[in-house]
Amino acid sequence: MERRRSNESALKPNKMLKELHNLLRCTARTSMLVSFDDVAALLDVPYSYYDSKPMVDALVIPCVEVRGELSVTTLTISQLPAVVAGIEAIKSEDNIDLLAFWPDFGYATFDQLEAMLSQIETRSRSILVIKTRKWTDELEWLGSDIRNPFADMIHVTKSKHKGYVETLNLSVNRTVNPRFHDFASPEQKRRSAGGLALSIGRILIGIFNVGGHWVAFRINKKLGAVTNKATCFMCDPLRSERNYTIIEKSVRTVIEVIHMEGFVMYEKVDWCTQQDSTSCGVCCIAVLEMLLTESSWNDSLYNVQPYQRMRLLHKAIAFVENEAALLKI
Numbered sequence: 001m002e003r004r005r006s007n008e009s010a011l012k013p014n015k016m017l018k019e020l021h022n023l024l025r026c027t028a029r030t031s032m033l034v035s036f037d038d039v040a041a042l043l044d045v046p047y048s049y050y051d052s053k054p055m056v057d058a059l060v061i062p063c064v065e066v067r068g069e070l071s072v073t074t075l076t077i078s079q080l081p082a083v084v085a086g087i088e089a090i091k092s093e094d095n096i097d098l099l100a101f102w103p104d105f106g107y108a109t110f111d112q113l114e115a116m117l118s119q120i121e122t123r124s125r126s127i128l129v130i131k132t133r134k135w136t137d138e139l140e141w142l143g144s145d146i147r148n149p150f151a152d153m154i155h156v157t158k159s160k161h162k163g164y165v166e167t168l169n170l171s172v173n174r175t176v177n178p179r180f181h182d183f184a185s186p187e188q189k190r191r192s193a194g195g196l197a198l199s200i201g202r203i204l205i206g207i208f209n210v211g212g213h214w215v216a217f218r219i220n221k222k223l224g225a226v227t228n229k230a231t232c233f234m235c236d237p238l239r240s241e242r243n244y245t246i247i248e249k250s251v252r253t254v255i256e257v258i259h260m261e262g263f264v265m266y267e268k269v270d271w272c273t274q275q276d277s278t279s280c281g282v283c284c285i286a287v288l289e290m291l292l293t294e295s296s297w298n299d300s301l302y303n304v305q306p307y308q309r310m311r312l313l314h315k316a317i318a319f320v321e322n323e324a325a326l327l328k329i
Contacts, residue, residue, distance in 0.1 A: 034058040145300040216284040237274030237283040
C-alpha cells in the first residue's frame, strides 16, 4: 500500500507534464497563445527538453528595446498613498495589465502594487502590536483603586492581554458605522431610527468628536415625575461651555427624530474632569458606563486609567474577533 502511494506521488509531475503537453497540442490546433502562467507551471516541476522547448517557443513575449543603465532597487515604496494611488489609477482604467511608473522607482505591475500594499499594511500593524506589547509591560496601577463597574477584568494578567494582542487577526479592517447622522431629511432619520430600534429604547447614548476632542451624552427617555421631562447627561472631560453647546445642539437633532422636542432637560457631568496626559475618549466611555450602571464616582479612578485603557482594548479585540467570526458564518 505504501509503495503504491509512493508511485502515485511520483507520477504527479509526469501527469502535469502530460496535461501541459496536451494543452500545447490544443494551442497549436486553435492558434491560441500559451500563457506565461502555463510556462511557469511547467518550469516549476521536473521537465525535459522534449516537454519544455515547444511550450517555451509557443510563448509569445512582446519585443521591447531596453535602454538606460541597469539599477537595482528594493521592491518597496515607502509611501502608502503612492501605492494606493497607483492601484486606484489602474482600476479606473479597468485594465490590470497597465503599469504604474515613478521616475525615482520605476515600473510596477498591478499584482506587485497589491503585494506592496499588503506588505506595508502588515508591517505597520506589526509595529503597532510591538508598541502595544511594550506599552502593556510598562503599565502600573493599584488594584485597590479600581471600582465597579470596571472590576470585571481585574484578574486578567498582563501576559494574557499581550497574548490577545499578539493573536489578533490583523487582516480584519472593518468599521461598524450605521451612518445615522449622515441622513439629511427628518423622514430619512426617522426610518433609520426605526431600523436601529431607537424609538423603543429607554436609554440613548452617543459619543462623538469635536475638533480632536471626545464628548458624550446619555438620555433617559423616562419622564421625571416632578419635571415631566427626560434628562440628558452631557459629558465633556474638559468641561468647556463651548463643547456643552455643541453637545446640546447634536442632542436636539436626535430628540427631533424620536419626537421628544420640549421634553428634555440638560445636566452637565461635573464629577469627572480630564487629567493631564490622559485620554478624553477613555474618560467619556468610563462616564457612560457608570451612568448606565448607576455606579458612583470615586477620585481613585483617576489613578487607574491605564488599566481602563487596557480593559477597553481587550473588549475591542473581542468585538472585532466576534464580528470576523460572524462574517464567516
